[in-house]
Each structure stands twice: as C-alpha cells, then as structure tokens.
Amino acid sequence: MKSVISVVLNNFTNDSRVLKESISLQNAGYKVTVIALHQEALKEQERVQEIAVHRIKLKSRSWSKNKMVQLIKYFEFLYRAVKEYKKSDIIHCNDLNALPVGVVIKKFYNKDAKIVYDAHEYERQMNGLKGINKKLVAWLERSLIGYADRVITVSDAIACEYVRLYNIPKPALVLNTPLLNQIEKKDIFREVFNIPQNKTIFLYQGTLSKGRGIEIVLETFKKLDTIIIFMGYGVLEELIVSASKEYSNIYFHKAVSPKILLDYTSSADFGISTIEDTCLSYRYSLPNKMFEYMMADIPLIVSNLPEMKKVVEDNSIGVVLRENSIEGITQAIEQACCLDKEELASNLQKAKKIYNWENQEKILLEVYHGL
Secondary structure (H helix, E strand, C coil): CCEEEEECCCCCCCCHHHHHHHHHHHHCCCEEEEEEECCCCCCCEEEECCEEEEEECCCCCCCCCCHHHHHHHHHHHHHHHHHHHCCCCEEEEECHHHHHHHHHHHHHHCCCCEEEEEECCCHHHCCCCCHHHHHHHHHHHHHHHHHCCEEEECCHHHHHHHHHHHCCCCCEECCCCCCCCCCCCCCHHHHHHCCCCCCCEEEEEEECCCCCCHHHHHHHHHCCCCEEEEEEECCCHHHHHHHHHHCCCEEEEECCCCCCHHHHHCCCCEEEECCCCCCHHHHCCCCHHHHHHHHCCCCEEECCCHHHHHHHHHHCCEEECCCCCHHHHHHHHHHHHCCCHHHHHHHHHHHHCCCCHHHHHHHHHHHHHCC
C-alpha cells in the first residue's frame, strides 16, 4: 500500500478540498495522512472521517508574528515534517508553501518519492502579493515546480498559465466541487428570519473577507427592498451584522457545518458569487460557492470574470454581472428575477451532473495511477 502525506499549512479544520482528496485516495487503496499545523484546543493526532491527521506542534508557535519569526516557525514545521515523513511514497503538497516539504524529502532523503503539487490558486499572482514578496514567490515556484511529478490546479486558465510560465505538461484540472447530491429543497431561512413566501431570497455564502465584492453587494441591497442573506465568517462579519440591524432586508447567519450547508443553501432563491478583479488569481478563479449553489439547485449571479462567466453561460444557470457596481448588481438582480424557473431548474440538474466531486475524483486518481 503506497503511503501518501498530504501537507497543508493550516490547522485542517475547514479544508474541504484536502479532505475530499484524502478520502478519495484512501478509498482507492492509498494510506493517507494529512500533515497540518497544530493550534490550541485541537488534537495533535486524530482521525477525521477515517483520515489520519497529524497536526505538528511547533515550539515556536506562540512566538511573535514578526516576519523573521514567521520564517523560523516555517522552518521548524519543515524540519519536523521531513524528519517524520521522509520515507513516504507520495507527498501531496497543497499550495506553494507546502512544496518545499516534498522537494526536501525527494532531493535529500528519498529519491523515489513522488511529488504532486496541488496549486489551489495562481500562487504568484495572489491578492495583495507585491514588491519583493511577489518576486520571491515567483522565484520559489520556478525553482521548485520542476521537482513535481504532476501538477494539479483549480481552473483551466491557471493551468494554461503554468504551461506558459514553466514549460511543463498541462496541469490536471481538479475543481473543488461538492459530492453529487440531490437536495430536497428546504425553507430554513424563511423560518429562521420569518421572511414571507413572496419575497425572493438572495444568498452570499462563504468567507466574508475583502476582495470578494461583499462591500458593494451590501451597499446595493441597502438601496433595495430585496432580501439578502450573508452566511459565513470573516473580517467583514461585523460590517454585515451592523447593516442587518439597520436594514430590514439584510440578514446575517453564522457559518454552518459542511454536513448541513447545502440544506441552508437550498433555502435561498439565488446565490451570489462576486470576486473583484484585483489579481490574476482572482480573475481566473472558480469559487467553491459557485458549485455549492449549483448542487443546491439555486441559480447563480457571478462576476464578469472569464472562468466564472464560462461556467454560467455555457450551462445557462444564471446571470453574469456587467460589472461589480451598484448599477451592475441591481441590473443582474432584475434580470435574474425574470429568468424562466423551469428552464433554470432543468439546466442546473444537467450542470450538477458535470460539476461534482465524483467526476473530479476520477481525474485525481488518473494523476495518481500515472505516477
């Protein structure tokens, strides 16, 4: 049985992609261990849906967040991960910050080890990355990507960029889609917030952070009497809660467990996924929430960005914004409310049979069988 370590530089409490990949690999006969970062109140060793998880406890974890200290923390993680898992057959590196673990193992300890580099974003073009940091990320990826036996990424545009930049075989496209699910439509939001049946509910779910167009969505609904619900967590949570106290059509619902997420999602009428065109990683993104809306049988309103636009227009499952502005969002809301509901429902059923984890799993296993 081949051993796989899936390395991720977070505490592995809410990483659906890594968990789905790990379960798929384990079900296919690989022995999988997820290597993550420990933090207080979490177990160092546990099993999550039968997947072994080792959160590495760092002596330096409580030290300051000074950049040089952060580097020390990183090297401690690297040292401990390599020391314990250098005999692994396959190192699955989630994002660029995990790739050095695989490269060090392969170059210095285990030349037969295989590396799968799973780039969850366009790493060298991420939001907020600039100056010397941007140059360092570009240099690091260019230096290390050649050690990867296979590269995986999350959108076709990003895959094409990696071919152009590094002259490598085209990365495999593994989208972060949910498991195929036929959801019985619920009405949880109307029950929780006492919303009348004749009111259309728009939903924004996911991380409530900058760069997602949340502020402009909020400002738009302040000018409308249409219902918007924000469900999730993040730095903009207080802004939304404050608006919900002032405007009767704006609601906030805390994040819910992934196990019941789609029940809540299905309680809305339309799902909003806005991304600001601030970097190439965002421009070429395919947010998880798009596929969650799809799986919950609710049509989408998305930003006018190439990958998002292509999915919505090719499958006729919603509306593409003209622009991320109050006028653009208002126009899209009006347009969405005029769409043929029966046609949308039919198109969503077809789309979810394409964009589901069962189909993505096949691609992932093809990558592994080819190692």
